[in-house]
Amino acid sequence: MIELSEVTKTYAGKTVVHHLDLQIQPGKIFGFLGPNGAGKSTTIKMMTGILPMDEGHITINGKDIEKEPLETKLQFGYVPDKSDSFLRLKGIEYLNFIADIYDVSEEKRKDRIEYYAKLLDLDEALHDQIHTYSHGMRQKTVLCGVLIHQPDVWILDEPLTGLDPKSAHVLKQLMREQADAGKIVFFSSHVLEVVEQLCDEVAIIDQGSLRFQGEMHELKEEFQEGKNLESLFLELTGHA
Numbered sequence: 001m002i003e004l005s006e007v008t009k010t011y012a013g014k015t016v017v018h019h020l021d022l023q024i025q026p027g028k029i030f031g032f033l034g035p036n037g038a039g040k041s042t043t044i045k046m047m048t049g050i051l052p053m054d055e056g057h058i059t060i061n062g063k064d065i066e067k068e069p070l071e072t073k074l075q076f077g078y079v080p081d082k083s084d085s086f087l088r089l090k091g092i093e094y095l096n097f098i099a100d101i102y103d104v105s106e107e108k109r110k111d112r113i114e115y116y117a118k119l120l121d122l123d124e125a126l127h128d129q130i131h132t133y134s135h136g137m138r139q140k141t142v143l144c145g146v147l148i149h150q151p152d153v154w155i156l157d158e159p160l161t162g163l164d165p166k167s168a169h170v171l172k173q174l175m176r177e178q179a180d181a182g183k184i185v186f187f188s189s190h191v192l193e194v195v196e197q198l199c200d201e202v203a204i205i206d207q208g209s210l211r212f213q214g215e216m217h218e219l220k221e222e223f224q225e226g227k228n229l230e231s232l233f234l235e236l237t238g239h240a
């Protein structure tokens with residue numbers, strides 16, 4: 001389970017995440033929605049321990065990201081919205097590095113790298129340096145790193161942006177499999193069609209505050225009378 005309690009972040013006097021409470025249960029694909037600048041990436045960076053929070057607590061599988069950062073980081077895999085680290089490494093070197101960090105055995109890593117690199121059409125690029133990769137290839141390389149260590153929780157920031165249709169389809173299938181195996185897939189997006197198609201549960205934030213959290217079917221019940229998800233989203237985020 002992921003739990004955010006009263007999480008607040010202020011940049012230079014401007015509060016961009018405001019007393020945010022969220023609970024994400026295992027077995028779900030959880031969509032985190034909001035317009036540009038709503039505070040999605042900031043929240044994800046606090047969940048993953050990249051940014052400190054000013055107030056509140058975040059736990060992942062009962063581990064507190066501020067009190068037990070290492071133990072908490074072992075619970076999840078993270079794909080950021082921009083992947084521009086380790087650019088001098090070759091894809092295969094990066095994946096072996098991740099496997100080393102997470103103590104994945106030689107046999108398992110070999111099988112998993114082979115399987116997932118082929119599935120994501122990365123196999124032919126593995127011996128090139130990451131700086132030669134496109135945005136989508138970099139995203140898929142980081143994703144491959146997550147798949148290699150098989151964490152309970154996936155945290156994905158705009159994971160489908162920049163992926164070609166085949167890779168997007170593969171990722172959506174992997175997300176479904178992960179949730180169906182009783183694990184958590186938490187992802188941010190502003191692509192409403194993707195959210196509607198994929199999510200079991202959603203949270204909508206605007207200006208750092210929660211406007212809705214509930215099952216996808218509860219959200220859909222709100223837009224039965226001629227409203228689609230887009231108009232409901234615009235209404236909830238004050239842009240109708």
Ligand SMILES: Nc1ncnc2c1ncn2[C@@H]1O[C@H](COP(=O)(O)OP(=O)(O)OP(=O)(O)O)[C@@H](O)[C@H]1O
Nearest residue numbers: 011012016034035036037038039040041042043190
């Ligand atoms: N390092 C920073 N310094 C100052 N303000 C920041 C910083 N990072 C983000 N912000 C501000 O915090 C707010 C939330 O930004 P954030 O990137 O979390 O939004 P987002 O919901 O992920 O947006 P998008 O959908 O455009 O990626 C915005 O107003 C942004 O300008």
